[in-house]
Amino acid sequence: MSRLADMEELLLKIESNEKRDFMEEALTCYMNKAYRGCIVLSFIVLFEDIFDKLKPLIHTNKAAKDIYDFIKPKKEKQLVFENDLINKLESNNLIDKLDSEFAKIIIKLRNKSAHPSGHSPSPEEARYIFSEVINRFLSQPILSTNVLVDSILEKLKDDNFFTNNSMKSIKDVVIFETDKLHTDAIPYLIDRLIENFTTQDKKFKKNINYFFSGFISILTSENLSIVRNKVVEGKSTDKNFNLLILKLIGLRPELFKDSNNVTQERVKVILLNRIDSIDDSLSKTAITHPLYIIKSLRSAYESKIFNINFEKIIQEIINKWEYEIEIKAILIDNEDICNKYFKSTLEKAGSRTFDIANYFIENINNISNILNDLINDRQAAELILNIISAAKNGARKSTVLSKSRFRKIPEIYERAKNWVDNNNSEYEDICNKLYLDCTDIKNEYFKII
Numbered sequence: 131m132s133r134l135a136d137m138e139e140l141l142l143k144i145e146s147n148e149k150r151d152f153m154e155e156a157l158t159c160y161m162n163k164a165y166r167g168c169i170v171l172s173f174i175v176l177f178e179d180i181f182d183k184l185k186p187l188i189h190t191n192k193a194a195k196d197i198y199d200f201i202k203p204k205k206e207k208q209l210v211f212e213n214d215l216i217n218k219l220e221s222n223n224l225i226d227k228l229d230s231e232f233a234k235i236i237i238k239l240r241n242k243s244a245h246p247s248g249h250s251p252s253p254e255e256a257r258y259i260f261s262e263v264i265n266r267f268l269s270q271p272i273l274s275t276n277v278l279v280d281s282i283l284e285k286l287k288d289d290n291f292f293t294n295n296s297m298k299s300i301k302d303v304v305i306f307e308t309d310k311l312h313t314d315a316i317p318y319l320i321d322r323l324i325e326n327f328t329t330q331d332k333k334f335k336k337n338i339n340y341f342f343s344g345f346i347s348i349l350t351s352e353n354l355s356i357v358r359n360k361v362v363e364g365k366s367t368d369k370n371f372n373l374l375i376l377k378l379i380g381l382r383p384e385l386f387k388d389s390n391n392v393t394q395e396r397v398k399v400i401l402l403n404r405i406d407s408i409d410d411s412l413s414k415t416a417i418t419h420p421l422y423i424i425k426s427l428r429s430a431y432e433s434k435i436f437n438i439n440f441e442k443i444i445q446e447i448i449n450k451w452e453y454e455i456e457i458k459a460i461l462i463d464n465e466d467i468c469n470k471y472f473k474s475t476l477e478k479a480g481s482r483t484f485d486i487a488n489y490f491i492e493n494i495n496n497i498s499n500i501l502n503d504l505i506n507d508r509q510a511a512e513l514i515l516n517i518i519s520a521a522k523n524g525a526r527k528s529t530v531l532s533k534s535r536f537r538k539i540p541e542i543y544e545r546a547k548n549w550v551d552n553n554n555s556e557y558e559d560i561c562n563k564l565y566l567d568c569t570d571i572k573n574e575y576f577k578i579i
Contacts, residue, residue: 133257134161140261143269149175153268156260165256166243172263173240176233177212181205183273184219191277193222212237224277229266236263271310279319282307283326286337295340297347304344316353319345320360328370342374343417346381358385366396373418376404380423383430398443405446414456420447425459433464448474453493458500468504475501479528480516480564487525491517494531498539505542507549512560514546518575519564532575550576 137157144150152175159167181201187194197218204211216233219225225233236259242249272278285291285307292303311319323342329335346357361378362385365371375397379386386397405420414421424447428436437444444460444467451457452474461468475497481487490497501513514536520528536543550557550572561568 137257137260140264140269143264145271146179146268149179149268153260153264160253160256160260163253165251165253168256169236169240169243169251169259172259173236176236176263176267177215179267180215180219180225180233180273184215184224187224187273187277187281191224191280194224194277197222197224219273225273226276232262232266270312276315276318278311279315279322282319282341283322286326286341287331287334288337289333291337292340297343300340300344301347304341305348308345308348313353316349317356317360320356324360324365327374339374339377343377343381346378346385349382351384354382354385355388358389362386362389362397363393366393366400372400372404376400376423377417380417380426383426386427387430394439398440401443402446405443405450414451414454421451421454421456421459425456428460428464433466436460437464437466453490453496453500455496455499458504461500461504472501472505472509476512476516479513480519481525482520482523484525487520487523488527490520491525491527491531494538498542502541507545508553508556510542511546511549511553511557514543514575515560515564515566515571518571519566522566535575547576 134157137160141150141153141157144153152171156168156171156175159165159171184194184198184201188198189195197215200218201211201215204214213234216225216230216237220227220230239251239255239259243251292300308319323338326334327338329338346354349357357378361371362375366375379397386394389397401420401423404418404423408420412419416422420443424440424443427440431439447460448457448471452471457471461471475490478486478490481490501509505513517528517536518532521532531538557572558568561571
């Protein structure tokens with residue numbers, strides 16, 4: 131009974147109601163020990179299914195159209211066509227070799243069963259054919275996943291494949307196009323995308339880029355390893371793939387984390403070169419921007435390991451984009467880097483070089499947004515006092531901000547005032563280090579008006 135139950139469950143995997151009805155009849159034959167009938171019915175449904183799945187391919191595959199046009203008249207005249215169909219499909223890579231071999235076995239067994247050849251089908255034989263016809267063909271949405279991949283690659287050449295460049299839209303398109311793609315076809319898909327990535331057709335290349343972005347976002351961890359092996363590790367020495375590798379890592383940082391040490395070092399060089407060469411024309415939130423990539427990598431590591439692994443990259447990023455709000459992502463929950471960043475910030479806030487001090491004030495809104503919830507009240511006071519120090523030394527923009535009672539950074543200023551009121555000894559120590567008169571500064575900037 132368990133075998134019959136298993137066979138009944140298989141029927142639920144068949145999408146076509148008409149073909150399910152035929153296979154129910156085949157199961158009835160099996161249950162009544164009419165094993166020849168089970169095999170013959172399974173054979174009929176199998177080749178109807180193969181022919182039906184060939185038809186959608188004729189619009190995107192010339193070989194499929196030629197085969198369809200050759201087989202259709204034979205089928206309509208009820209001539210023998212099954213061997214020709216399988217041989218042509220196999221020779222044109224429109225069917226997997228194992229599926230082709232299975233179909234040929236079915237043809238032989240059907241011929242033995244349908245004619246007085248002396249062959250008496252066993253229940254095991256009938257059950258095997260019934261099960262394999264469903265599992266290999268009737269339950270599958272397409273004839274060959276490789277054909278679907280080839281079809282996707284052809285459509286990627288079209289202008290309207292992606293209707294816009296929003297990540298959600300790209301993912302929706304990729305999900306739609308790969309809905310019937312079997313996981314076994316993913317290596318072939320990645321190979322085809324890589325193979326065509328260096329095309330001179332700008333639209334095609336742009337669409338491949340978009341497709342990679344959408345596809346990488348929906349892959350399971352198991353299938354992600356295929357991309358890691360073939361693209362991140364496999365192409366980390368090829369400069370044509372540098373931006374693609376950075377983009378993929380930005381979207382799925384585990385691609386870097388799970389790579390071997392040699393690949394990681396190569397990718398670090400790619401990222402350092404990107405930091406050095408990039409200009410301000412690219413949005414800081416773009417997937418290939420180093421700020422986006424380092425933020426993504428930060429999410430994959432505990433802070434101490436992150437700081438060790440990316441020490442040079444972190445420093446280069448801070449040097450180049452110190453006052454960009456996106457820098458905050460690598461400071462949050464990262465005490466070591468945050469302290470180093472704050473120390474550098476203090477030096478620039480109180481710099482005796484006017485250009486440095488004034489440039490700091492020009493970016494004070496971003497600096498406030500970065501630091502406000504990362505620093506304590508003492509650090510808030512240190513920041514304010516360093517700005518005052520720069521003002522006293524003649525930095526014009528520091529002077530304007532100080533005289534306004536720090537109107538642009540009210541939260542930091544209020545925290546500094548409260549701390550100064552309650553920590554006079556430490557306040558005096560800071561003032562002395564900055565050569566500020568403690569009493570005068572308190573009266574001028576911290577006295578309640």
